[in-house]
Amino acid sequence: MNVLQVIPELDAGGAERTTLEIAEAVVAAGGRALVASEGGRLEGELDAIGADLVRLPVKSKNPLTIWRNAGRLADLVRRERVDIIHARSRAPAWSALLAARRTGAVFVTTYHGTYNARSELKRRYNAVMARGAVTIANSAFIADHVAREHPGLARRIEIIPRGVDLGPFDPERVEPARANAHREGWQVPVGAPVILLPARLTRWKGQLLAIEAVSRLAPRDPAPVLVLAGDAQGRDAYVREIEARAKELGVAIRLPGHVGDMPGALMAADLVLAPSLEPEAFGRSAAEAQAMGRPVIVADHGGAREVVEHGVTGWRVPPGDAGALAAAIETAFSLSPQARAAMARAARQRVEAHFSKRALQENTLRVYRELLDCRP
Incomplete structure (x- = not known):
């Protein structure tokens, strides 16, 4: 053939x-x-x-x-x-x-x-x-x-x-030092939650919506860090808009560009977002997050709706709704260690079975x- x-x-x-x-x-x-x-x-x-x-x-x-x-x-x-x-x-x-x-x-x-x-x-x-x-x-x-x-x-x-390649995307294969290296590279303060949005920097992927949602969270010390990991692909004006909006709303962001070690980056995150404003054909970043046992929040449309089982392997929120996204983030942060572990197991099993x-x-x-x- x-x-x-x-x-x-x-x-x-x-x-x-x-x-x-x-x-x-x-x-x-x-x-x-x-x-x-x-x-x-x-x-x-x-x-x-x-x-x-x-x-x-x-x-x-x-x-x-x-x-x-x-x-x-x-x-x-x-x-x-x-x-x-x-x-x-x-x-x-x-x-x-x-x-x-x-x-x-x-x-x-x-x-x-x-x-x-x-x-x-x-x-x-x-x-x-x-x-x-x-x-x-x-x-x-x-x-x-x-x-x-x-x-x-x-x-x-x-x-x-x-x-999803379940070999490299396996939480058991990522040493803690590897995840910590990402947090250090992102200059995350000790104890600060990391919210990761892995997607190229283009408006419809929802980076500005994520900034708005994080700005609505209850105050925390240290404050969460929003990592917007992806190529700008020449969209310099949009990058400047992201930076200006984050500064205006007081949200700590990081823009590391393309991340070659996505399994390590996912293990460095406490929560993963995929808040696309337009429907995704599939929702690969959500599937990869689930394979790594990370809590994930997606926009409730397109292919991502098929990837995430609401309340079991993650959460789905109305597209473009910063308030709903903020509420889901608060729900994720409030999970007990036992509930978080149960969600991680269910998420991994879903990817193994279907994706x-x-x-x-x-x-x-x-x-x-x-x-x-x-x-x-």
Whole structure:
């Protein structure tokens, strides 16, 4: 089985991480894994698992470049005898679809987000993600969205949630010194609670809402520290807005940028937030927090609603409601050690049962094999 995945870049993100996990599974199954991309920080990991990066300008939305990429991908498919082209983003998906039609390779997509369409033209552009022989949705929320946005277009929708690698994301494997190193790096005062919001710094991820919620908490000494861990990706004006709002409201924040050791960072946190203002396709940060036994609060919409069982593995609050988020934070801080331990056990068990990397890999390979078995 030779599988070519197509994704714009290989930097931090759920789609990028899933690309590596599926490449790993293909190689482990004795197949050939190729990734067409402009590359990024995850290139080394891709190479380490035995997959091949084919550097192409697939991030571009220029129609001429998309057309040329179709030819480049078709040549690659023929040269490497690719069986399946798996597209993970819209612009390269158009190139991949054309290449599949020219070569007879099986075309598969993963619908990684809601791809909001504000016009019919944008909806038609997005529709390429529903044109696969199978369209993989990473949550029931996304499956419903695909069916609603593109009625009758998707031939077959498979719900395969993103997975957490339960090896590194295991609280038993993180030494206390590793978690303490994060707290020291964040300059957290001794005894201060750490509230971690792991997400790229973009407005819809809810950083400003989190600052507002923390400002409404009952006074504590020492005061909690809100760690906003994620890349700004050039959004310098938004970073300045975050800093100004935190200063205005008297909230202690830290902006460490990208965190390479997320298991260690999660163990350094007393509470994890995922207060996205727009629906998440899945809710990977919440799943990772649960795998590490951390209490987590998510916005009650999108895929995150499927990840967190309210009151059992964490809490769900109305999106955009700073008061409700503050109340949930107070509830989390008030947990007894016994209740906190029980929630940690339930959270870990939920991820093991429903959201593991192994399940993601096995189900994706199953889809690949079924499609190849049906090929003439």
